[in-house]
Amino acid sequence: MYYPKNFEYESPNILKEALDLLEKYQQDAKVLAGGQSLIPLMKLRVLSPKIVIDINKLSELSYIKEDDNYINIGALTRHNEVLESELLSRYAKALVDAAKNIADHAIRNMGTIGGNVCHSDPAADYLPVVLALEALLLTISNKGKRTLKADEFLMGPFETSLLPDELLLEIKIPKVKGRVGSSFLKFPYHQGDISLINVATLVKIDENKVVKDCRIAVGGILPKPERVKGAEDVIVGKKVEDKDIVEASKIASETLNPQSDWMASSEYRRALIATLVENSLNLSLERAGARI
C-alpha cells in the first residue's frame, strides 16, 4: 500500500491566509487543489512536501465569467465544470474538448484547470489549448499580481514560471470576435490515459472564408508543448483547400522533434502529429463555418 511521508496540513479559509502561508514556507510548501496528480505523486514518494496547503476551501477561486474581452476561469474550477460550461462552449470549444477527454468522471469532479496547468505535465491536455487560445495566466502573491502569456508561463516538463510564493488565480481566454472555430484532439496511450500527442487549433475566417488567423499547438512532446508557426503560415491568408491542410500537418510533423519513450517511438509520434493537426484543423474550420 502506498502512503505519503507525513506532512503538515493547512487549509486556509481565505485567499490572504493562503498567500501568507506561501510567503512563509516558499519551496517547502506545495499547493493542493484537486490533488489528482499531486496525491499519486506523494503516495509514490516522488514528491514529499513538508507543508501541504489545501486551497479547496477557497471557493471564490471557482468560477467561469465573461467580461468584454475575456472569459475568466478561476484556477479552482473543476474539469467537469469546464466541460459543462456553455460560455466556454461558445468561446473556447477547444478547452471543452480537452476537459471532456481528461481521465474519467470521478477524476474530473476533483481535478482543477489551475492544478493541471501548474503541474505542467508536458502531455497535459490543457497546455496546447492555452497556447492556441493565447490565454493569459493571472498570478497573485503578497507582492502583487502578475499577468503572464501562456508561453511565458510554461517553462518545461513540470516547470512553470510561477514563483514559490505565488498562486495561480485565473486563466484568461481572449474572446476572438468574428467567425472563429477551435478544437482539441488527442491520442491517448489508452482510453482516459495520458496523451501520446495532443493538438489544439484555432482558425478565424472572414466573410469570404479567407483565413485571417490560424494557431496550431502541439503537446505530448518534450520539453513542452509548442506552437508551429511554419504550419500556421500555410493556412493564413487564403481560402483553405484540403491540400493546404495536408501541407500544414506535414510541416508540423517535420518541424517538431518528438521523443521516443516506452509508450511510442518518435516516428510514431510524428505520424500522430500529422493526423491530429489535419483532423483538428478540419474540425476548427468546420466550427468556424468554413465548410457551409
Next chain:
Amino acid sequence: MKVNGVLVEEEVEPRMLLSDFLREKVDALSVNVSCGVGRCGSCSVILNGKLVKSCLIFAAMANEGHIVTVEGLAKDGELHAIQKGFWENHALQCGFCTSGFLMATYSLLKKNLTPSEEEIREFLKGNLCRCTGYTNIIDAIKYASETLTGIPKDKLKEAFRW
C-alpha cells in the same frame, strides 16, 4: 464529516487517505482499495454529491463533508434497485470492483436516469473489472434504470436521497 448520514468525528494524521479513513475509522468496508493511484475506481464514493476516488483524497480534505458509500444504499433491509440489478444479472464475479461500480452507477443514474449504452460505457470508463464482467455490469445498470423509471416520484426521490 457525515458518512451515510451519520456524524463521524475523529482526529487523524494529515496523510490519512479518505479510503483508509472510511475502512478503519468508520468500518465502511465496502470501500475497496485496489490500484491506489486513481485508475481502477474500486474506492469510488460520493463526496458532497459528487463521485470521487477516495484513495486520491486526504481524509482532512473531506472535513465537514458528506460521504455516501455502498452501506448507505440499501434501506430498511431492502437492497437498492442498483444492487438488485447487479444481483439479478450476475454482474460480479470476485466482487472486489463492485462497490465502486455501484457508487458510479448511483452517480450516473441520479444525473441521467435513462442513459444509453454508450453513455453508460463512457461514464464507467474509470471503473475497471478484472474478471471482465462488463457485459453483465451494463445489463445490471440497464435493469436498474428500467426498474427506477417505473417507480413513483416519491420512491424515486427516496432511492436517490443522498
